[in-house]
Amino acid sequence: MAITKSKETNLKGWAKLMLCGILSPILYVMTVALGGFLRPDYSHKSQFISELIVIDAPNKNMLDALFGLYNLLTIAFGVGLTHTVQGPILMSNRNAPTTLYSTTSNKHGNGVVSP
Secondary structure, X not given: OOOOHHHHHHHHHHXXXXXXXXXXXXXXXXXXXXXXXXXXXXXXXXXXXXXXXOOOOOOHHHHHXXXXXXXXXXXXXXXXXXXXXXXXXXXXXXXXXXXXXXXXXXXXXXXXXXX
């Protein structure tokens, strides 16, 4: 089946959103590294990332903004991915959750795989 010009253009538009899937983890790592760099008493090895943005933490507003941007990029990636693969994958197997559950259920039907 040939892809028409309008479908190709539409796929390219959604593919741009999928680039957010590459940018978002890079932004996340850079934000955590920057937060640790700007806070000399922070240790990446012994402290949680959430300690960088607790109430009254230095640079909290900047890190909140960067983590917010990370969240937006992740959501944009999800939207782009959903619209890009919706036709061939998601719409072709509407029973996927049922199939997945039935393959992981044990003889008692509780979804727990037992030896």
